[in-house]
Amino acid sequence: MTDKIDIPVAPRGGLDPVPGEWRRVSPRYVWVDLVGSIISGLLTTAASTIPFWVTQLPVLLVIPAIVLLIAIVVAAFTPRRVRAIGYRLRDDDLLVRRGIMFQRFAAVPYGRMQLVDINRGPLARALGLAELKLVTAASASNITVPGLPMADAEQLRDQLVELAESRRAGL
C-alpha cells in the first residue's frame, strides 16, 4: 500500500474538514498528469490564436500569451497537485480529496456505490497505474481516485465492492 502521510493543511482559510491521515496516490502519477496538462495547455494555446489569425490584430496575441502562461503555471504545480490527492476508508464511507487551489472533498457512503470502475490510459498503463472511478445514482458525484498502482487499485476495488455489498441500501 502507498505510504500514509499528513497532507500539509492548506494555509489560512483553507479547508480541512476531517483532520487525520490520508492515503496518497503513487508519485509516478505526476508524469501522467504532467503530460496531460502539457498537451491540453498546448491545444488551448493554439486554439486561442484563432482571433489573431482571423483579424490580424497584433493586440490579440495577448490572449495566447496569457493562456500559455496559465498552462505553464498549471504544469509547474503538477507535483503539488498530485501530492494533494488523497483518500481514506472510514467505517461507513470513502473520503476523497483533491486540489490545492481548487480544493474538493467528497464523502461517498459505501452503501451508495452502484459500481466501481478501473480505467487505464496508455501512459498510466506504461507506468503500471490505474484510475478508480466510483459511480453512485447521482451523476454529480463523479468521484475518481487516479494514480493508483494496479495491484492497489484492484485490491481497493474488491474491498469497496465487498463493503458496498455488506451495506447495500436502496437508491
Added chain:
Amino acid sequence: MSESAVAPATAVDLADGEWHRLHPATPLLRGGFAFVAVAGFVLANLRERILGLFLGGPEGGPGGDPIDLIVRRGLIPLALVVVLVVLIVIIAIFWLSWRVHSFRITDELVEVRSGILFRTSRRGRLDRIQGINVGRPLFARLFGAARLDINVAGHDANVPLAYLSGRNADALRRLILQRASGSRETGTAAAQLEHDGSLGGMVTQRAREFVAPELDPQLAPPEAVVTMHPGRLLGSTVLHDRTVVFVLLVIAAVVLASAAHMFFVLFGVVPALLGIGSQIVRRFSRSLRYSIAATPDGVRVGYGLLSTNNETIPPGRIHSVEIQQPLLWRPADWWEVRINLASHSDRQEGGRRTSTILPVGSRAEVFRVLELVLPGIVHDASRELVVSGLARALPDDGYTGSPRRAAVLRWFSWRRNGFALEPEAVLLRRGAIWRSLVVVPTARMQSVSLRQGPLLRMLRLADVHVHTVAGPIRATLEDLDAVVAAGFFRDVAASGIAAAAADRSHRWRAQSDPRRAMPTMPTPPGATS
C-alpha cells in the same frame, strides 16, 4: 372496437405470471393519429373525384393525374387489387405485431417482449419500482384504453404496457404496487371486475370513464387531496416569470422592429417566443385537472385535460424537493413544488413524467403536499423550519447562514442563504429575490462534497454540494463560512449514513402489520356496475 375479447381477463388473471397480450386495439391506438391523418389526407384529395363519381361532375382534363391515368388505361381492377393487397399486408403486420407483443407479471418482475424482426425484451424488478403511471392519451381515452408505465431507476428506464383496457390498467397498478410493497397478503386487494356486456352499458361506462375525476374520491380522505382552482392557475400563469419574459420580449421586438426598423431581431425573437409560449400553454393545460392525494402506496398525482396522466410514486422514491416562488407570486403567497426522481422516461407520449408536483399552491397547500411527499420528515417539529425556510431570514430561526463577508458575492441573498440539518432531512434555503427551499431526505442522499476555489479561499468561504439523483433540483449551498461548511460536510455525511441504515421504505409495507396495512381497497372508478 369490440372489447369483449379482453373483458373476461381480469387483472388477477393478467398478473398470474403467464404471458398475456395487450388490448386488441393497440396497433390502431399507437398509430392512431397517423392513421386518421392519412385517411383524412386521402379523402380530402379525392373529395372532388368522389363527388364527381356520384353526381357526374365535369370530366377531368388530360392531365397527368395518376387516377386519370388508371381510369383511361382501364386499370381499375388492377388498382383495386393493389390497394387491397397493401391493406391486407398492413393489417397483417399490425396483427402480427400485436400477436408477438406480450407481457407477463410475476411476483418478482414485469417483462414485456415485442418486435417482429428485431425482438426486444424488457424486464423490470418489481421491488425496484420508482413509480407507476397510468396515461390516457386522448385517442386511447375514446376507446377506454390506457397505458401503464412501470418506471424503474435509470434513464429511459420504463416498462410500458400500452395499451390495456382502462379498468385493467387501474387494477394492475394496484396489484403491482401491492407486490412491490412487500406486503404479505396477495390477491385479496384485487377486486374482481364486473363487466356489463350490453352495448348501452358499455357506452354509459365509457362516458363515465371519460368524465370521471382522475382520482376516485373514495380512495383517499378528502383532507389529503389538493385540487387546482382555475382562477389561481390563471393568475399564477399570468404572474409567472416566464410570462413576464414573454411579454417583455414581445414589447422589445415590437419597439425595435417598428421604431428602430431593426427587423432582423424578429428572426431571433420569434422562435424564442414560440418556445416560451408553448411552455406556458403546456403548463396551463396540464395543470387544469391537476390533483394530488395520498394513497396507501404513495403519492398519486393526476394531471392533463384531454390526455390524462395519473402517476403513483411509492414512499421513499422522492430524492429531493424544492419549494420555490417566482418573484411576482410573493404578494399572493403562492409557491411551486418540484421533485427529483430516480427514473426519467424520455417518451413524449403518455409516459412523460412531471417534475412539478404542485404547479401552484397556497402555503397551506404546500404543507399538505410536503406531508405527502416527505412523510415522517415534515411533521410539527420541522414545520417551523420549513416556515422560516420560506420567509425572510431572522436571527435564531434555525438556519445557519452565510457570514456578512459573503455579501461581496451574494449581494441580497447572503442573509437567507443557509442550511438546517435535521436527522431525517437537509434543508437548504436560498435566494432573496427568487426564494427557494430545497429539502433532501438524508436517507436518499448519494454523496456530499465540499469545494473551495481561490476566490472563496480569500474570503474564507466554501460551497457544499449534496448529491442526489439527476433532476431539475441541484441541492447545493454556496458561500458558507469555511469552518461552518466543513462541519456541515461532516454532519451531512454522518447523518446520511445513519439515515440510510435505518431506511425501510424500499419495501414500504413489509414491516407494518398486515391487518392494518390495507383493510379494504375500494373498487376503481368505472368498475361499479
